[in-house]
Amino acid sequence: MKVLLGVALALALAVIGPSAQSRPLVAPAAAAIYRRLLPRIERIKIFDHHAHPGFAGDEEVDPAPVPPSATLLRLRPEHPDWAAATRALFGATGKARLRKANPGPRYFNAILDRLGVDVSVANRITMSGDFDPARFKWVFYIDPVLFPFDNAALAARNPDQAAFMPNQTKLIRRFAQQAGLRDLPSTLADYLAFVSRVLEDHQRRGAIAAKFEIAYFRSFVFDDPPRDAVSAIYDRYRVGGVPSISEYKTFQDLVFRYVVTECGRLRLPVHIHSSAGAGDYFSVAGASVLNLEPVLRDPRYSATTFVLIHAGDPFDRAAMFMASMKNVWIDSSATGSFVLSANEFKDVLRRWFGIFPDKVTYGSDAFPIDDRIGAEELYWFGVHNARTAAAAALAEMMAAREITEPQAMAIARGYLHDNAASLYK
Numbered sequence: 001m002k003v004l005l006g007v008a009l010a011l012a013l014a015v016i017g018p019s020a021q022s023r024p025l026v027a028p029a030a031a032a033i034y035r036r037l038l039p040r041i042e043r044i045k046i047f048d049h050h051a052h053p054g055f056a057g058d059e060e061v062d063p064a065p066v067p068p069s070a071t072l073l074r075l076r077p078e079h080p081d082w083a084a085a086t087r088a089l090f091g092a093t094g095k096a097r098l099r100k101a102n103p104g105p106r107y108f109n110a111i112l113d114r115l116g117v118d119v120s121v122a123n124r125i126t127m128s129g130d131f132d133p134a135r136f137k138w139v140f141y142i143d144p145v146l147f148p149f150d151n152a153a154l155a156a157r158n159p160d161q162a163a164f165m166p167n168q169t170k171l172i173r174r175f176a177q178q179a180g181l182r183d184l185p186s187t188l189a190d191y192l193a194f195v196s197r198v199l200e201d202h203q204r205r206g207a208i209a210a211k212f213e214i215a216y217f218r219s220f221v222f223d224d225p226p227r228d229a230v231s232a233i234y235d236r237y238r239v240g241g242v243p244s245i246s247e248y249k250t251f252q253d254l255v256f257r258y259v260v261t262e263c264g265r266l267r268l269p270v271h272i273h274s275s276a277g278a279g280d281y282f283s284v285a286g287a288s289v290l291n292l293e294p295v296l297r298d299p300r301y302s303a304t305t306f307v308l309i310h311a312g313d314p315f316d317r318a319a320m321f322m323a324s325m326k327n328v329w330i331d332s333s334a335t336g337s338f339v340l341s342a343n344e345f346k347d348v349l350r351r352w353f354g355i356f357p358d359k360v361t362y363g364s365d366a367f368p369i370d371d372r373i374g375a376e377e378l379y380w381f382g383v384h385n386a387r388t389a390a391a392a393a394l395a396e397m398m399a400a401r402e403i404t405e406p407q408a409m410a411i412a413r414g415y416l417h418d419n420a421a422s423l424y425k
Contacts, residue, residue, distance in 0.1 A: 021084035021384070022074075024346040024392035030399035037405075038391040041412045045118040046383065049420040050139075050271070050309050050333040050363030052123050053108055053131060053375045060125040061367065063141055063167040064216050066278040067159055074338045074381070075369070082373075085380035089114055095376065105132040111376050115383045118417065120364070123211055123271075125171065133206065137424070139271055140202045142210040142259055143217065144171035145195045146252045148184055149237040153245060154217070158281040164216060184238045188231040191238075195255065196262050208424050209269040209307070210259070216277055219286030222295055223253045230254040260295065264303035269423060274319065275310030275335065288312075289319045296322055303327075305423060309363070310334045311352075320352055323359035329423065332415075333363025337382035342389045349415075350393035354402065357411045361420040362386050390415060 026034045054061040074081060089111065090098055102110045109132050112120060122136045147154070147168040155165035175198050176184070185191045199210060214220070233251045237243045243251070263270045274292065276284045289312035296306055306328045312319025313335040323330050330352075336345045352360045364382030366375040394408040403411070 020080035022079075022081050022342050024342045024389050026346075026392045027396050027399060030392070030395040033398050033405075034392055034395035037395055037408060037412075038388065040409060041387050041391045041394075041416070042116070044116070044387075044413055044416045046116055046362060046386075047417040047420045048117050048120040048364050048366075048379075048382070049307070049331045049361040050123065050365055051120050051375065051379070052365070052367035053120060053136065054124065054128075054368050055130070056368045056371045056374065058128075058368065060128065062123070062213075063125055063144070063171055064164050064213050065167070066216075067163050067280070069278055069280050072339060074341065075373075077373075081381060081384070082377065084384070085377040088380055089376055095374070105130060105135075108132070108376075109135055111379055115379055117379065117383065119421070120366075120379075121208070121420075127206070138205075138207045139209045139211045140207045141171070141213060142199070143213050144168050144175060145198060145259065146214070146217075146255055148172050148191070149248065149251075150240065150242045153242050154248065157245075160279040160281040161217070168217075186238070188227070188234040191234060192255070192258055195258060199259070199262055199266060199268060203266055203268055207268070209271050210263055211271040211273075211309075212256075212259075213273045214256070215273050215275075215287035216279070216282065218249065218252070219283060220274075220288065220291035221286070222256055222292075223250070224257065225250045225253050227254070257295070257301075260301050260304050264301060264305075267305075269305035269307055271307045271309050271331075273310060274308040275313040275315075284314070289315050289322060293322060296325060296328055301327075305329070307331055307361070307423075310365070311360075313339065316348065317351070320355050320359075323356050329359050329361055329419070331361045331363040331420075332386070333365035333382065336362075336385050336389065337364050337366075338378060338385075340385070342385045342392075345385050345389040346392040346396075349389050350396060353393055353397065353411050353415075358414055358419055360415050361423075362416050386416065 052061050073079065098110065099107050108130060112135055120136050121139055122131060123139045125141060127138050151165040151169055155162045178201060179194055179197050185194050230251055233243065233247050260270055274289050276282065276287065289308060295301065304327060308319050308330045311330040311332055319330050322328050364379050366378035366382060368374045390412050394412060397403045398405060398408055
């Protein structure tokens with residue numbers, strides 16, 4: 001499958017014209033403003049709030065490998081943006097030559113430099129020597145602490161879960177080994193103390209935030225179970241046995257809320273995948289940000305910073321209004337990178353910029369698909385869409401006399417860099 005995709009991509013690049021690439025369509029009254037704004041916006045250095053950098057086959061990129069499913073239009077090899085990305089990043093020399101000329105961390109630094117990206121947040125299980133810590137900031141996955149028991153019943157639900165669960169089991173065991181544990185702690189209180197050690201250890205090793213991919217595993221409906229009930233579940237399955245789905249959910253509800261509380265104590269922002277996802281069995285309804293609202297608006301978690309990764313798409317309007325909370329931000333990755341075209345993303349950005357522009361952050365969601373379609377190209381996809389769509393949205397807002405030009409540039413700088421950078425000081 002990957003070989004066929006690579007051949008199709010090569011053929012498509014040979015057929016597509018050299019100047020073809022997607023673009024937003026700007027209202028005639030805003031066209032001149034767009035041409036004036038775009039060069040200035042293209043010079044803004046970018047803080048990429050969400051990416052998964054790495055090379056194909058790197059098992060430390062993501063612990064939830066999604067089985068093959070339907071391919072988004074913009075990720076299909078015949079889309080013209082693939083040719084534009086290849087030309088912009090590698091010119092006539094090609095990817096292999098650029099990588100050979102820039103060994104180690106110099107390679108991905110060169111990719112960021114060519115795109116005007118100052119800093120990229122790297123969602124990874126662990127970091128590697130391929131990434132310069134001055135340019136790549138680490139966000140780790142905390143989901144494994146939700147899965148300490150026998151996960152056989154969860155894996156049996158569907159093929160997606162069968163692919164996901166082994167990595168969760170593997171990583172919770174890795175966390176335990178790193179903490180010097182041979183078995184799960186003897187009580188729920190001791191297990192929660194272990195969870196705190198996991199968070200503190202990752203923060204000590206350089207992580208700037210903790211990431212939940214929980215939407216791939218279950219719904220966002222987090223009840224608030226009594227401690228005694230969860231303690232009984234922990235005691236029952238700590239040494240063996242397969243918990244029921246409902247028992248596991250009850251346990252996870254308490255541990256999720258505990259992680260959120262501890263991240264507030266540690267000043268460690270919580271990133272939550274909050275949009276539709278890949279795979280044939282992803283529950284879009286379960287991942288609705290409306291299900292997260294009771295957690296986000298709970299005053300017990302007011303010290304915790306939340307980032308709604310992918311902006312809740314297709315529930316982005318609800319997500320935008322949740323960002324009215326002082327401790328909630330949204331991130332445009334995936335939605336504005338390769339799910340939507342620059343033309344459609346322009347309208348989304350105009351809506352966001354007209355509500356809470358200082359709560360919107362840029363992200364690429366760049367990740368490696370295979371040896372030909374890598375994180376490098378998807379970095380280009382995100383930057384191209386964000387710069388052109390933001391310029392178009394702001395130009396139309398100026399033409400409608402909703403904002404002034406200085407305000408437009410301030411919004412652009414906030415979206416592309418300043419809003420996210422301010423979260424991490």
